[in-house]
Amino acid sequence: MGRIFYIMGKSGSGKDTIYKRLTAEMPQIRTVIPYTTRPVREGETDGREYHFVDSEYLANLQDQGNIIEVRSYNTKCGIWMYFTADDGQIDLEEADYLIIGTLESYRAMQEYFGSERIIPIYIEVEDGVRLSRALERERREPHPRYAEMCRRYLADCKDFSEENLKQAGIRKRFANLDLENCLAEISRYIRDLRV
Numbered sequence: 001m002g003r004i005f006y007i008m009g010k011s012g013s014g015k016d017t018i019y020k021r022l023t024a025e026m027p028q029i030r031t032v033i034p035y036t037t038r039p040v041r042e043g044e045t046d047g048r049e050y051h052f053v054d055s056e057y058l059a060n061l062q063d064q065g066n067i068i069e070v071r072s073y074n075t076k077c078g079i080w081m082y083f084t085a086d087d088g089q090i091d092l093e094e095a096d097y098l099i100i101g102t103l104e105s106y107r108a109m110q111e112y113f114g115s116e117r118i119i120p121i122y123i124e125v126e127d128g129v130r131l132s133r134a135l136e137r138e139r140r141e142p143h144p145r146y147a148e149m150c151r152r153y154l155a156d157c158k159d160f161s162e163e164n165l166k167q168a169g170i171r172k173r174f175a176n177l178d179l180e181n182c183l184a185e186i187s188r189y190i191r192d193l194r195v
Contacts, residue, residue: 001117002092004109005029005190007100009123010156011149012130012137014176018123019100021183026190030095038080042142050082061085069108073155076147084109092117096194103159107168115169119193121186122170125177127157 007022009015023031036050037058046052058081061067070083084105090097092113099109110118125133131153138149172189176182 002094002096003117003119003193004090004092004097004099004113005119005121005193006106006109007098007121007123008103008106008160009176010125010127010130010160011152012132012134013123013125014133014179014182015100015123017179018176018183018186019098022098022186022190025187026098028096029098029190030089032084032089032097032099034082034084034099034101036080036082038075038082039077055081058083061087068112069105071102071104076151077145086112103164103168103170119190120168120170120172121189122165122173123176123182123186124173125175 007015007019023029033047034050035053035058037053037055040046040052044050044052058067058070061083062070066086068084068086070081072079072081082102082105084099084101090113101109106118106120134149134153135146138144138146174182174186174189
């Protein structure tokens with residue numbers, strides 16, 4: 001029986017870096033490319049980080065009943081949709097998967113596939129450190145969107161509240177104080193569960 005190892009954490013927690021490193025270290029675990037209606041960012045490629053689509057494409061998948069989970073965010077740049085589709089990428093009879101997402105999408109995946117098949121990997125970092133990281137990352141963008149960065153930061157404080165984490169059954173946490181140590185701990189955790 002395959003499982004989905006679901007990486008999540010507030011923005012600036014290092015989840016994207018950890019996800020990329022884990023996919024390189026564990027090529028036997030498959031990945032799933034989510035969808036979004038937001039614009040492509042500098043350095044992103046369609047079909048690598050996301051499938052970049054429009055609202056009409058999402059509506060067609062919804063009409064076909066092929067949406068696992070969908071979220072919308074009213075950003076400073078307009079409404080952006082993020083979603084996971086039942087498009088043949090996931091076959092839990094064949095493999096394990098590594099997915100990155102939000103607490104909301106994690107809960108939707110639990111409902112869709114069953115909670116016993118979704119393993120949470122929650123990464124946390126002290127709020128001041130992650131704000132600093134997010135600001136530094138945004139500064140590197142050709143057209144920084146500081147208002148959107150602040151919106152994400154504040155939304156994460158609410159979305160990943162202790163109450164919401166408890167309701168979602170998130171007990172184990174991985175503190176990303178040192179990337180290499182955190183990565184090693186998560187790798188061991190995944191390997192132990194796959195045995």
